[in-house]
Amino acid sequence: QSSEPGNREKSLSQGPRKPTLLWRVHNRTGYNPLKLYHPYDVTFIRDDRVAVVEGFYPYSRVQVLDISGRQILSIAQGDILPYGVTMDSEGYMAITDHKDRTVKFFTPDGQAGISWAPNMFDWPDGIAATKSCEYVVTDKTRGVVSVHDIDGVAILQFSSIDTNVSQFSCPAYVATDHHRRIIVTDTFDHSVKVFDMTGKLLQHFGSTDTRYAPAIKDPRGVTIDNQSNIIVADWGNNSVNMYSPDGRFICHMLTQEDEIKYPWGVSMDASGKLLISEQKLNSTPGLKLYQCH
Numbered sequence: 001q002s003s004e005p006g007n008r009e010k011s012l013s014q015g016p017r018k019p020t021l022l023w024r025v026h027n028r029t030g031y032n033p034l035k036l037y038h039p040y041d042v043t044f045i046r047d048d049r050v051a052v053v054e055g056f057y058p059y060s061r062v063q064v065l066d067i068s069g070r071q072i073l074s075i076a077q078g079d080i081l082p083y084g085v086t087m088d089s090e091g092y093m094a095i096t097d098h099k100d101r102t103v104k105f106f107t108p109d110g111q112a113g114i115s116w117a118p119n120m121f122d123w124p125d126g127i128a129a130t131k132s133c134e135y136v137v138t139d140k141t142r143g144v145v146s147v148h149d150i151d152g153v154a155i156l157q158f159s160s161i162d163t164n165v166s167q168f169s170c171p172a173y174v175a176t177d178h179h180r181r182i183i184v185t186d187t188f189d190h191s192v193k194v195f196d197m198t199g200k201l202l203q204h205f206g207s208t209d210t211r212y213a214p215a216i217k218d219p220r221g222v223t224i225d226n227q228s229n230i231i232v233a234d235w236g237n238n239s240v241n242m243y244s245p246d247g248r249f250i251c252h253m254l255t256q257e258d259e260i261k262y263p264w265g266v267s268m269d270a271s272g273k274l275l276i277s278e279q280k281l282n283s284t285p286g287l288k289l290y291q292c293h
Contacts, residue, residue, distance in 0.1 A: 002128035002147065003129035009077060009178055009249065015064050015293075016242070016250070016251055016253070016293065017208060017293040018253070018254070018258065019253060019254060019274055019290035019291060019292045019293070020290060020291045020293070021201070021247045021288060021289075021290055022229075022273070022289045022290060022291055023069040023241075023288070023289050024069070024286055024287065024288045024289075025065070025069050025286065025287040025288075026284055026285075026286045031134070032054070034240060035059075035270070036052075036054060036277075036279070036285040036286070037054045037055075037056035037060070037061075037065075037285075038055050038279050038285065038286055039052045039053070039054050039264065039265065039277035039278070039286075040052075040053050040054065040055050040082065040083050040084070040264055040265055040277065040279070041053050041082075041083065041084045041085045041126070041221060041264075041265040041267075041277070042085070042221070042265035042266070042267045042275045042276070042277050042287070043086055043087050043267045043275075044068060044087065044267055044269040044273070044275065045064070045087050045093065045108045045193055046080060046087075046108060046266075047108070049064055049065065049066055049072065049108060050064070050065050050066075050267075050275050051063065051064050051065075051069065051085055051087075051108070051144045052065070052085075052265070052277055052287055053083065053084070053085045053095060055081050055082055055083055055098065055206040057078065057081060057095070058077075058078040059077060060071075060077065060078060060080060060081045060082065061074050061075060061076055061077035061078070061080070061082070061089070062074070062075040062076060062080070062082055062085070062095065062100075062106060063075075063095065063159070064110075065079055065287075066080070066109060067289075069225035069289065071112040072281045073108075073109070074112050075106055075110045076104075076106070076110075076112070077159060079099075080097050080099055080104060081094065081097055081098035081099040081124075082095045082097060082098075083096045083097075083098055083124065083125050083126075083166050084096040084098065084124070084125055084126040084127040084137075084138075084173060084174075085127065086127050086128050086129045086135075088129035088131070088133060088135070088281040089129065089131050089133055089218065090150075091107065091108070091187065091237050092106065092130055093105065093106050093107070093108065094127055094135055095127070095266050096121075096124035096125060096126070096127050096137065097124070098123060098124070099159075100118040100119070100254065101118060101119050101120065101121050101123070101124060102114075102115060102116045102117060102118050102119070102120050102121065102124070102152075103115070103120075103124065103127060103135065103137065103148075103152065104107065105120060108196050114150075114151070116148075116151070116152030117152060120152065121137065121139045121142075121196075122139055122140075122142050123139065123141050123142075124137050124139055124140075125138050125139075125140045125171070125172050125173065125239050126138040126171070126172055126173035126174040126184070126185075127174065128174045128175050128176045128182075129176075130176050130180065131137070133145055133149070133150045133157065134146075134148065135148045135149075135150070136174050136182055137174075138160070138173065138174050138184060139171070140170050140171060140187075141170070141238060142176045142290040143159055143160055143161055143169040143171065143188075144157055144158065144159055144160065144171070145157070145158055145171055145174065145182065145184060145195070145199070146158075147160040147170060147182075147197070151215055156197070156198070156199060157196070157199075158192060159199075159286050160184055160186060160195075162189070162193060162201060162204050163189075164204075165189050165204065166188065166189045168189075169186055169188050169189065170186060170187045170188035171184045171185070171186055171193075171221065172184075172185045172186065172187045172220055173185050173220055173221045173222050173224065173233075173265075173271030174222065175222045175223050175224055175230075177224045177228040177230075178224075178228050178247065178264070179245070180196070180197050181194050181195065181196055181197075182194070182195040182196070182197065183195075183224070183230055183275070184222070185219035185220060185221070185232060185233075186206075186219070187218050187219065187220070188208070188218050189207070189233065189276070190206050190207040190215070190218060190219065190236075190245070191204055191205060191206030191207060191219070192204070192205055192206055192216065192219060192222065192230065192232055192247070194247065195228075198234065202247065203247050204242065204247075206219065207271070210243045212221060213264065214237070214241075214249065214252075215235025215237075216232065216236075216237070217234060217235070217236045217237045218232050218234075218236035218240045219232050219233065219234055219235065219236075220233045220235045220263070220264045220265070220266075221233040221263070221264055221266035221267070221276075221277075222266065223267050223268045224268070225242075225268050225292070226270060226272075227245070227248065228245040229242050229243065229244055229245065229254065230242070230243040230244075230245065230247070231243075231266055231274070232266070233263040233264055233265065233266045233276070234263070235262055235264060238255065238256040238260055238261055238262065238263070239252050239253075239254060239256070239260060239263070240252070240253045240254040240255075240260060240263050240266060240274075240276060253274075253292070254258060260274070260276070260278070261278055261280075261283065261286070262278050262279060262280040262283060263277070263278055264276075264277045264278060264279050265277040268292070272287070272291060272292040273289060273290065273291055273292070274290040274291075274292050275287070275288070275290075276288045276289075277290050
């Protein structure tokens with residue numbers, strides 16, 4: 001059946017459907033195993049489980065939950081100050097650690113794997129793993145992004161500064177897409193930057209040009225969907241936004257009207273499930289799972 005052209009144009013103009021909330025975990029009063037302590041980054045792991053890293057000492061840890069939001073495991077509580085997490089192709093969670101300023105590996109069952117040398121970074125924040133077991137790490141205060149092999153040996157290091165915009169940079173979180181591009185959120189100039197695997201800046205979008213897209217404010221987590229669309233946690237604007245691979249604004253996936261507040265970590269799996277952490281000092285933290293359509 002064919003639809004009327006006017007109806008088709010109207011449908012396209014409405015944009016993608018809003019994601020459907022599957023479950024949420026909010027804080028409870030007092031300490032208990034499900035209490036969230038500053039949930040930072042999130043990721044999907046094998047067997048339909050999810051992981052969230054929490055950086056509030058002495059309750060800093062990696063928390064593993066099942067697909068319904070029930071806690072399964074708490075890993076390395078008090079022994080790690082985790083800030084970023086990714087699942088690699090070898091089945092390990094690779095985690096940036098502010099305590100030893102390095103990267104540590106754990107299985108989803110809580111077994112410790114290798115750790116890179118301590119003090120390799122100043123403040124390692126985001127981490128992303130490629131299919132070929134390369135690890136991209138952002139070092140926020142140094143303004144650099146580095147690529148490492150599985151043993152931590154640096155393959156490449158480059159500055160995340162765009163000199164056409166600013167002389168400073170604070171790279172926060174990072175993702176890689178199907179074209180082996182490196183996508184970095186920058187909290188200094190409120191932008192998203194896309195690099196190739198040689199460190200060449202390909203594009204920069206965010207607050208510097210609002211003619212075609214809303215301004216970004218303090219972006220945090222970043223992930224991609226199956227079409228390499230870029231999904232950004234716009235922390236300062238209480239929204240989660242979608243952009244095309246070339247940086248064109250597509251839509252606000254979720255906003256404060258959808259009860260999104262201070263989104264921090266974001267991760268999407270192959271089936272279109274979207275995991276989001278929410279946190280700000282003195283604000284109730286949360287963890288939410290959505291199904292995108």
